[in-house]
Amino acid sequence: MxxxxxxxxxxxxxxxxxxxxxxxxxxxxxxxxxxxxxxxxxxxxxxxxxxxxxxxxxxxxxxxxxxxxxxxxxxxxxxxxxxxxxxxxxxxxxxxxxxxxxxxxxxxxxxxxxxxxxxxxxxxxxxxxxxxxxxxxxxxxxxxxxxxxxxxxxxxxxxxxxxxxxxxxxxxxxxxxxxxxxxxxxxxxxxxxxxxxAPKLGKEDGRLDWRQDAAALDRRVRALNPWPGTFFDHAGERIRVLEAEPVPGAGRPGEVLDGAATIACGGGALRLLRLQRPGRAPLPAAAFLRGFPLPPGTLLAPCPSTP
CATH class of the missing domain: 3.40.50.170 (Formyl transferase, N-terminal domain)
Incomplete structure (x- = not known):
């Protein structure tokens, strides 16, 4: 043909x-x-x-x-x-x-x-x-x-x-x-x-809003990597989240719950498994945290309009 x-x-x-x-x-x-x-x-x-x-x-x-x-x-x-x-x-x-x-x-x-x-x-x-x-x-x-x-x-x-x-x-x-x-x-x-x-995706679609429940955020990480990528902003840097999983947990949305990068969400918690700083290589969470600590009690901003 x-x-x-x-x-x-x-x-x-x-x-x-x-x-x-x-x-x-x-x-x-x-x-x-x-x-x-x-x-x-x-x-x-x-x-x-x-x-x-x-x-x-x-x-x-x-x-x-x-x-x-x-x-x-x-x-x-x-x-x-x-x-x-x-x-x-x-x-x-x-x-x-x-x-x-x-x-x-x-x-x-x-x-x-x-x-x-x-x-x-x-x-x-x-x-x-x-x-x-x-x-x-x-x-x-x-x-x-x-x-x-x-x-x-x-x-x-x-x-x-x-x-x-x-x-x-x-x-x-x-x-x-x-x-x-x-x-x-x-x-x-x-x-x-x-x-x-299913509209065309833009970079801001990858922003993680910790006020959402952990299952929805987990789907966002699985859906939007590699493009446009999922991320949160902290300490003046945009941190890419390449892999995560929902786990039990409770706290203020965006609160770091433990030393294993578990973040409280609007419902449940999200454990961050692989992350990347700008200009750096992707790392497992444990290695990432040695160079970019997220101590328990740290509060990550849910979205740009929230301090």
Missing amino acids: RLAFMGSPDFAVPALRALHGAGHEIAAVYCQPPRPAGRGHRETPCPVHRVALELGLPVRTPARLRREAAEHAAFAALGLDAAVVAAYGLILPRPMLDAPRRGCLNIHASLLPRWRGAAPIQAAILAGDAETGVTIMRMEEGLDTGPMLLKAAVPIGPRSTTPELHDALAALGARLILEALETDPPATPQPAEGATY
């Missing part, structure tokens, strides 16, 4: 490799343009771009697509059977959605209509969902509203993290897109009820 592949981050790489390995003709790979990265701010291609070059596939990196008639025409001229889209990063306008014979098929990392939007994996963990999954959807102009072709679920365990689910869902998406292209299953409209949205 003659395809275009449209994706940018690591999540999309297994699908690109699977499509290439299955013998599909990939006429073009679309991804985000190279961005400055690292200390030298050198222009760096995204993961899909690097893999496409490794596989010898032609790459296109338009900065925008909306109102770009030349891009629309070039896409239509590819003569595609279908386009496969996985975390591409640009919204496809109607002329591009309509160009492939079988449309544009999206690999979305949730069980639609739950968690439409930019951060479905993180949202599922934050909400305490028991499962998530992948939906193969035929794209339309709405945000993740198109009809569904295939679905498969993955359980979310009590200690599941975003990186673990990311890798499992990326592999599942690669398998499902091959099945969808081979079998051409009938499309099922998404139900109107049950739709939820």
Whole structure:
């Protein structure tokens, strides 16, 4: 089948490799343009771009697509059977959605209509969902509203993290897109009820508010690492919390309860297991505390507006 592949981050790489390995003709790979990265701010291609070059596939990196008639025409001229889209990063306008014979098929990392939007994996963990999954959807102009072709679920365990689910869902998406292209299953409209949205995350989403209960804060740590990362501010430094667990405990929200970095929350307590100071390496809590003590009785501010 003659395809275009449209994706940018690591999540999309297994699908690109699977499509290439299955013998599909990939006429073009679309991804985000190279961005400055690292200390030298050198222009760096995204993961899909690097893999496409490794596989010898032609790459296109338009900065925008909306109102770009030349891009629309070039896409239509590819003569595609279908386009496969996985975390591409640009919204496809109607002329591009309509160009492939079988449309544009999206690999979305949730069980639609739950968690439409930019951060479905993180949202599922934050909400305490028991499962998530992948939906193969035929794209339309709405945000993740198109009809569904295939679905498969993955359980979310009590200690599941975003990186673990990311890798499992990326592999599942690669398998499902091959099945969808081979079998051409009938499309099922998404139900109107049950739709939820997972907005794009920002750095402040990672701030730990000790007034929340420990279970919610534990989910935040598991959901938001490595990006945007969870943190609290203390003694003029922003301390990243890379790993934690909820434990029994009571005290004022933000109070350090013992010498093992156990922090009282709005309900229960959160034991900090791995932390990182700015510009330093991540450390287990015991080693971290030797260089940055948090004596019992110390009160960490719940949020910026609280002294």
